[in-house]
Amino acid sequence: MALPIIGADQRLAEQRGVKGCIFGKSGIGKTSLLWTLDPGRTLFMDLEAGDLAIEGWAGDSIRPRTWTECRDFAVFIGGPNPALRDEQPYSPAHHAAVCQKFGDPAALDRFDTIFVDSITVAGRLCFGWCKGQPEAFSEKTGKPDVRGAYGLHGREMIAWLTHLQHTRAKNVWFVGILDERLDDFNRKVFQPQIDGSKTGLELPGKVDEVITMAELKSEGGEPYRAFVCQTINPWGFPAKDRSGRLDRIEEPHLGRLMAKIRTPVSPASARLTYTPPPADPAPADQPNPQS
Template sequence: MALRIVTADERLSRAANKTTIALFGPTGVGKTTQLKRLAPSETVCIDLEAGMKSVQDWPGDSIPVRCFEDMVVLASLVGGSNPAAAPEAFFSQQHYTHFAGLHPELVALLASKSIVFLDSITDLTRQAMAWAKKQPEAFSEKTGKPDVRGAYGLMAREVIGLLKHLQHAPGKTTIMVGILEKHTDEFGKVTWQPQMEGGKAGRELPGIVDQVISMSLFAREEDGTLRHDPERGTERRFVCRAGNRFGLPAKDRSGRLDETEPADLAALLRKINAPAAPIA
């Protein structure tokens, strides 16, 4: 029986020590360089896209990942075992015990870190899709031919399961970086959406994480008002609230963020996790 009562003090302590953030932005806006804002001693970067060139002087630890199977192992070591998982499933106690025994150095490293920076969720879905296409579910039972819908369904289920497992990682703040892409319909209407394989994982992601943040470039009008200008803007900002005037994906579960915030992940985390003011 894993049921237990969590006291208010315990809950507040956990809330102050962990959060999950999906950080999306156009290519080249500086998402990966936000790693430099985080304390190297507390942070590990999971590098799925060989994109560490922009932060090559960052003195923290990174783990390169080139296939979905390796990412599943890392997620298991970060989040521990899932008591609800079947014995043969990803993230079960048997799965965790097996790979923890194979990689004690990773267990030790991850245990010493409080922040996991995953770069990027876009590449995670690409790797997951490459894996899914090789699984039995990706082939028709009748004809034996590839079944694209089956592959996409499997990919979405496994990616969502992995992200939920990271969400439950005890004492870990998880920051998932991804590409934000521009879509223009036949009527010229512009929308911005996370770039991910398939649609299901992208639709469910906001319900999994605590915060959805869009990072982009802005310009200032003469009166100081911000204007979204991803091509010529010079000011980087985080957009943090749903229903914002820029039409960018965002969500603030903490209720502590303004519509936009300075592009500084460390400052953002401090604001999210600041102790609540005492009730008078």
């Protein structure tokens, strides 16, 4: 058996979907981004039952109400993970059982984008399920163990996100609420609203794009919505662009954003640039050290 090396031509020819998350304050218009996607090619995972903002949108949706349903939809969309044992979620046995319930997964071939609204609610469903599992109770006293529940919650959420992230042929976008608070030094910080800390800390490393949908102001002081897409930004918003194709600020149109991500890649020399800040001018009463 030859070493299964994937050649450069084969790798570049593979169909790859964009995986990303979009965070923003409540009411900024995250769900309304569905209007910027092709309804015939988009599957809406409606966890919030907040589809009033897209009343009249012609796309299809699914509405999981429990964490078990969330896991079932994930394995149905992403297929089985052959590395897992039969008793584990997302295993071949789990996939076979879900296919027996839902039918042929080829029914999803017409969708190229999965829009999950929201990861905040998914985290709540997951935590509610975790609180009823044996790991959430002390072995000695039988009383609830919050640390055990949060530990299980972190593992469950990361496994769910990882499985959807490995759905190579489809775009998967997670939407979530962004909290704003002050830290111990009275500095403004932003944090995704997800139960537990593990998911929020590891999520940026799981996806290609982390985008904040924010309200910015023009030079004249007029507010406008925008996508903040680069890690280095003056507002401190969480952001990341693995493609190297996005500007710091992009228009809040998810369809055109994905089209830009798929444009020809920039040369490697242009993707990471270094421009040092200008030197501070020397005080008037002191000589310039560079003179």
